[in-house]
Amino acid sequence: MKIWRPFTQEKIVPPAIKVVKGDGLYLYTENGKKYADMISSWWVNIHGHANKEIAEAISKQAATLEQVIFTAFSHQPAEEIAEKLKSVLPNSLNKFFFSDNGSTAVEVALKMAYQFFKNNGETNRKIYMHLEGSYHGDTYGAMSVSGRKSMYHFNFSDFFFDTISIKVPEFHEETQNIEQRENKIIKGVEKTLEQRGHEVCALIVEPLLQAAKGMVVYRSEFLERLIATVRKFGVLVIFDEVMTGFYRTGRFFAMDYLKHEKPDLLCISKALTGGFLPLSITVATEQIYNAFLSDDFSKAFIHGHSYTGNPIACAAACKSFDILMREETIRNIKAIEEFHKRTKLQNVHNRRSLGVMTAFDMTSVEAAKELADQLFEKGIFVRPLGKTVYLLPPYCISIDELDWVYREISHVLN
Numbered sequence: 001m002k003i004w005r006p007f008t009q010e011k012i013v014p015p016a017i018k019v020v021k022g023d024g025l026y027l028y029t030e031n032g033k034k035y036a037d038m039i040s041s042w043w044v045n046i047h048g049h050a051n052k053e054i055a056e057a058i059s060k061q062a063a064t065l066e067q068v069i070f071t072a073f074s075h076q077p078a079e080e081i082a083e084k085l086k087s088v089l090p091n092s093l094n095k096f097f098f099s100d101n102g103s104t105a106v107e108v109a110l111k112m113a114y115q116f117f118k119n120n121g122e123t124n125r126k127i128y129m130h131l132e133g134s135y136h137g138d139t140y141g142a143m144s145v146s147g148r149k150s151m152y153h154f155n156f157s158d159f160f161f162d163t164i165s166i167k168v169p170e171f172h173e174e175t176q177n178i179e180q181r182e183n184k185i186i187k188g189v190e191k192t193l194e195q196r197g198h199e200v201c202a203l204i205v206e207p208l209l210q211a212a213k214g215m216v217v218y219r220s221e222f223l224e225r226l227i228a229t230v231r232k233f234g235v236l237v238i239f240d241e242v243m244t245g246f247y248r249t250g251r252f253f254a255m256d257y258l259k260h261e262k263p264d265l266l267c268i269s270k271a272l273t274g275g276f277l278p279l280s281i282t283v284a285t286e287q288i289y290n291a292f293l294s295d296d297f298s299k300a301f302i303h304g305h306s307y308t309g310n311p312i313a314c315a316a317a318c319k320s321f322d323i324l325m326r327e328e329t330i331r332n333i334k335a336i337e338e339f340h341k342r343t344k345l346q347n348v349h350n351r352r353s354l355g356v357m358t359a360f361d362m363t364s365v366e367a368a369k370e371l372a373d374q375l376f377e378k379g380i381f382v383r384p385l386g387k388t389v390y391l392l393p394p395y396c397i398s399i400d401e402l403d404w405v406y407r408e409i410s411h412v413l414n
């Protein structure tokens with residue numbers, strides 16, 4: 001028997017370590033060790049591992065209604081999570097389409113954007129715009145609008161559809177002339193759209209934080225200008241908040257940093273269930289939803305999955321939302337954010353922090369791996385992205401624990 005792991009070159013990495021238990025910040029392994037999970041297990045479990053309240057909500061829901069076909073039927077947990085999310089979203093975003101992972105939430109948004117125009121008789125809008133080096137998932141559509149040359153996706157480039165890629169004005173402690181760089185990119189986008197704007201259906205972005213690329217941060221001022229520019233050409237805007245949602249950036253959604261522009265479509269997943277179960281939602285505006293209403297079935301959004309809107313996952317999402325909205329949780333989020341901002345690290349490059357995320361670059365991939373290996377020896381789990389090392393802890397971490405992690409990092413770096 002062999003388990004084939006994701007994103008893993010099985011020939012060169014050591015066998016997986018068996019985890020027997022999770023509790024808050026910590027993972028406990030079969031061989032009696034304990035590790036602080038400083039990346040929230042691929043950014044999902046915002047309240048820490050094995051949160052008792054979410055576990056209880058799941059247990060209760062499983063004994064009440066575990067699953068139901070989500071066409072003729074609906075259920076209370078799905079309606080409740082949609083209502084809860086509506087309360088923190090702009091009024092314009094109020095149509096909720098369920099699926100079960102981030103890549104699929106993105107596929108759904110891409111398909112909705114294209115079909116929106118098609119249903120309205122505009123059949124020539126077949127191109128998507130995206131930011132260079134983004135990561136939107138591993139299905140073909142999501143890969144096509146991601147960093148196409150990245151190690152995640154280049155093996156499949158023969159099959160990608162036509163897109164327009166936009167450069168990203170990266171912003172960190174050492175950045176200079178940011179406005180000049182932003183201006184140049186916006187002018188370039190405008191020029192491209194003057195020629196091809198009528199062919200473009202949507203722009204998709206990871207707002208403010210390109211996570212898998214290497215925790216790359218860019219300014220909200222740039223994003224607002226980019227959106228205003230593409231909108232002049234009738235292009236729809238998709239925010240992929242699969243990673244940035246649920247206070248990762250210090251606000252409920254990264255879109256909350258924008259003063260003027262909001263997306264037409266929003267993708268959320270990962271932290272939606274507090275990291276307990278797979279669930280995702282694509283939220284659309286009324287205008288998009290209405291374009292699918294017709295007496296003609298072919299104009300419907302003909303897409304779905306066996307586990308669409310799973311009641312247990314929705315119950316977990318409702319409980320996770322309630323915990324997230326507590327004063328105590330928000331206080332912890334702010335404390336983590338402030339700690340990242342005020343705590344310096346020597347011998348690192350391009351430090352950037354946004355919300356509960358902080359990242360820096362080492363001089364090489366090997367140096368980043370060496371740092372991660374040494375931290376692991378001390379009971380701290382991080383997983384570098386190339387030469388970038390980052391922290392993205394669950395909100396239950398205490399400042400003492402965070403301080404310990406920083407001290408251990410400094411110790412290795414020095």
Ligand SMILES: Cc1ncc(COP(=O)(O)O)c(C=O)c1O
Pocket residue numbers: 101102103104106135136137138206211212240241242243244269270
């Ligand atoms: C911004 C973003 N979009 C989409 C995805 C894909 O989500 P999933 O892994 O659930 O398919 C990810 C995963 O890391 C992501 O970071």
